[in-house]
Amino acid sequence: MRWLLTFVIALVGGFAGAAVWSYAGFGDEATRTYLMANPEVLPKAMEELNRRQQSVRIGSLRAELELPFPGAVLGNPEGKVTVVEFSDYACGYCRMSVADVKRLVKENPDLRVVMREYPILRPESVDAARMALAAAEQGKYAAFHDAMYAIGTPDAKTIAEAAKRAGLDMDKARAAIGSGKFDPFLQSNHQLASQIGISGTPGWVIGDQVIDGAVGHEALASAIAEARQS
Known part of the structure; x- marks a missing residue:
């Protein structure tokens, strides 16, 4: 063939x-x-061709994709298997996926989940993403991440409440955000998403696969198992 x-x-x-x-x-x-x-062989061949091309793109960007903003990691920071998640705090499907990620982390002690803030849905998403990175700097990324999704749609009030629940030093967080130091990282996330074909949230990179949407625990677990074998 x-x-x-x-x-x-x-x-x-x-x-x-x-x-x-x-x-x-x-x-x-x-x-x-x-x-x-x-x-029918033509669509199948096109699908295989696209898969191979996607694999090449991921391979060329893997080092950058899997290098997190310091502290913006869930699970085992030294884990041997890496999942990259592009997420937006205004995304209901991302909120649905929080439990899936927690379960996967519990089931896989060597799982490292690199979180890439990808605020595309509303202006307040950007504010929440910046606060998340400020939380990562203070070693409280997971606490803010969980609190922000638990509270609901991001706005000035809910972001402040999530930061409070996470125990952030707000003076330090506001100073860091005001410096603009997080914006280049957010811009880089947008560029990476574009390069590998992610246009919505949540978007996942697992092994050589790009997976779109809240696909559920089983689909993610299957991709992780496949990545282990490659």
Whole structure:
């Protein structure tokens, strides 16, 4: 089936019509007959091609993806298996996934969850993301993360309440936020998300896979098991 993958690459590269058929000797009748009789192979081949291309993109960015903002890690900071989560505190699906991540961390003592703040849903999401990084600086990221999702939609009042519950030194947090030091990290998260094809939240990178949405514990656990074997 090597010719089929080449055919799909030609499609992706922008070849069309007779140019495709003439590419790499595709003009033979047997090839045309096979494709007409088995058109379902084309979507499958495209899916495989996209998977391989995605794997290459992740591989080229893995070191950057898996390097967290200091302290913005759940689970075992020295864990051998890494999950990267792109999240937004205004995202209801991210809130739904909190319990899944807690369960996965409990089940996998060597699991390291690198949190990437990806505030895209509302202006207050940015404020919450900045406070989360201020909490990470103070060694209280998990406490703020849990409190913020427990309280609900971020706004000035709920962010302050989550910070209070997490026990943050608010003077230090406000000073750090006011310095603008967290903004380059948030911008980098947006760039990484764009490069690997994440456009919404939650978005996950596990092994060579990008997974979109609140897919649930079982799907995430399966991806983690696959990553262990690779």
